[in-house]
Amino acid sequence: MLAVLTAADNASAAGCRNPDEIRLYIPRFAGPETLARNVATTLNLSIWPTLRRIPWPDNPDNNDFGRGTIIWDHEPLDEQSHEFASRAAQHPLVNAQLVLWGKAQPYGEGVAVEVNLTLPRYQDFRERRFEIWQVALPQGTVAVDLPRRRFELASIVMLPEALTHYNLPSANLVYAEPEMQQAIGTLGDSFVGLIFEHGRAKVRVGDVIGWVQAPNLSKVHPEVIEMTAGILRLFRCDWEGAASSMARVISNPGTPAAVRVDAHLYRGMALEQLGKSGRDEFEEAFALNPYSRTTIRYLVMSDLAALARQDLAATRRQELRERIAATLDQHYAIFPPDDAWLDQVEHLLSSLP
Amino acid sequence: MLTPFLLGVAGALALASAPAAHADRAEMYLFKYNGVRSEADQQAFDEFTEIVTTKLSRLADEVTQPDQDESPASHLSVILVIDPQTREHLPFRQSNSDLHLYWQRQAALAVLSGRVRKDQGIYSVLSRVYVGDLRGELESSFIEIALPIASEQYDTTRDSHSIVTLYALAMDIVERCGPLHEAIHLFGEAKLRLQDVVAAAPQMEMLHEPIEAGLRRAQQSCGGQ
Numbered sequence: 015m016l017a018v019l020t021a022a023d024n025a026s027a028a029g030c031r032n033p034d035e036i037r038l039y040i041p042r043f044a045g046p047e048t049l050a051r052n053v054a055t056t057l058n059l060s061i062w063p064t065l066r067r068i069p070w071p072d073n074p075d076n077n078d079f080g081r082g083t084i085i086w087d088h089e090p091l092d093e094q095s096h097e098f099a100s101r102a103a104q105h106p107l108v109n110a111q112l113v114l115w116g117k118a119q120p121y122g123e124g125v126a127v128e129v130n131l132t133l134p135r136y137q138d139f140r141e142r143r144f145e146i147w148q149v150a151l152p153q154g155t156v157a158v159d160l161p162r163r164r165f166e167l168a169s170i171v172m173l174p175e176a177l178t179h180y181n182l183p184s185a186n187l188v189y190a191e192p193e194m195q196q197a198i199g200t201l202g203d204s205f206v207g208l209i210f211e212h213g214r215a216k217v218r219v220g221d222v223i224g225w226v227q228a229p230n231l232s233k234v235h236p237e238v239i240e241m242t243a244g245i246l247r248l249f250r251c252d253w254e255g256a257a258s259s260m261a262r263v264i265s266n267p268g269t270p271a272a273v274r275v276d277a278h279l280y281r282g283m284a285l286e287q288l289g290k291s292g293r294d295e296f297e298e299a300f301a302l303n304p305y306s307r308t309t310i311r312y313l314v315m316s317d318l319a320a321l322a323r324q325d326l327a328a329t330r331r332q333e334l335r336e337r338i339a340a341t342l343d344q345h346y347a348i349f350p351p352d353d354a355w356l357d358q359v360e361h362l363l364s365s366l367p
Numbered sequence: 368m369l370t371p372f373l374l375g376v377a378g379a380l381a382l383a384s385a386p387a388a389h390a391d392r393a394e395m396y397l398f399k400y401n402g403v404r405s406e407a408d409q410q411a412f413d414e415f416t417e418i419v420t421t422k423l424s425r426l427a428d429e430v431t432q433p434d435q436d437e438s439p440a441s442h443l444s445v446i447l448v449i450d451p452q453t454r455e456h457l458p459f460r461q462s463n464s465d466l467h468l469y470w471q472r473q474a475a476l477a478v479l480s481g482r483v484r485k486d487q488g489i490y491s492v493l494s495r496v497y498v499g500d501l502r503g504e505l506e507s508s509f510i511e512i513a514l515p516i517a518s519e520q521y522d523t524t525r526d527s528h529s530i531v532t533l534y535a536l537a538m539d540i541v542e543r544c545g546p547l548h549e550a551i552h553l554f555g556e557a558k559l560r561l562q563d564v565v566a567a568a569p570q571m572e573m574l575h576e577p578i579e580a581g582l583r584r585a586q587q588s589c590g591g592q
Contacts, residue, residue: 094421096428121414122490124518128418130425135433164428169521270522271562272429302562305555305582307548308432347586348551355434 030251032080039110045118064243099132188224422525533557
């Protein structure tokens, strides 16, 4: 529960420097070994290109999003659960902020790949936690946590031709050249991505440098890649990148409603960090689920962020205060009686001039 | 978590004369569905059972909000009803009134039974989810979910059973005057997920009004408190 944090500095809209390495841990998916390994490898290849360190080609604000790393494991989780994913992330050799895990599940005539995302909260020795949205006012600082830390994304339905391909040990062949004429090896258990372009990647496998292809997992581009990439970007204060990724999650008709709510909240938060209003996004989330206190919190945070801006007219300040009070009053029933965040916001409102 | 449940007498349900007192209801009892005869039938049913029980075992993680350590779904479990001697997964072959007595005696959240069918080589499953006195504004205590066993229906199959479970959990809170903010949250989650499944499973639309009625009820004070 993050009602109060000791650090009160917001990410500047004029640029952001992330001092920490952010890690995504992808264990081998459970299920038939070759299929599950190849699916996880393809997800890895698809997410990795989104880990830009600096905006390109222009970086007028001198942003530095720090290191983003994908840690790959050739073994699946000991148990297919968020609890075990969380534990695995906290292993000293992993120290990950996100875990993408799942299972290739035979169902009917095909295979459905269930995909889960776990965002464990623990002392990972980072200097900054950009994923926690804080608003600092002279009277105090308020913060909200991520919308959810454990959720399931839409399953990936394996096309018959993809199924055949992904069952082959040679699914991720490494070729000598981009035209992929001469195979020189396979991806194996570890590799380093160098360049990603036009659905193929240049990688280094041990001492060998070559090219691999990342075939489509499904007819519909899975939101799993954009959602994971977007959240990774949030952790790294790549607000523009996060906002773009979440926009694609939102526009994907295959995105489950619960994930769409979160995507609106993430996009809104990213826009706020860029000095823009995320209010429209929060209202979209509210329209989808008006019974979530997380959504109400983000709506209120948007108004608190507006209050924190220095150049507001007194009448506008009053409007915002009244809107916050009205929002809380209308949705009181969805908060527990002893909600610390609610108490803090109400106390802060009462102390505003 | 799957936990084998031991019945009192082989082949029959041991029914007590009075229902057990309970706190919140958190157990869902899963009988073997009818129509499972061959190995292929069994495999289809096993695949269905696997995804439903796995999804329900994770439901708590998905609906527990970041500021909570646990939610009303945290103790949810799916229990296969098996014969204690043969360890065989048992079908339900008794009357609806017996089913209600069973639901009461076990203090169940819901009881799942149904049928597996094969038509022109395609398997489908009909789940009959019995929620007893937690029906609220539903026309019946039975909620029927009929879907093909096909990879394209994977999410709909999981989500439809999740929605029914969330509804029953929320109704249980309302019926026993529990923390109403939790009931509102669970009804809200059920309503949110309903948007995803009605296209593929139109019969789930039957839950729309009962969820709305549950939300209205949960936003009123309970028992004058």
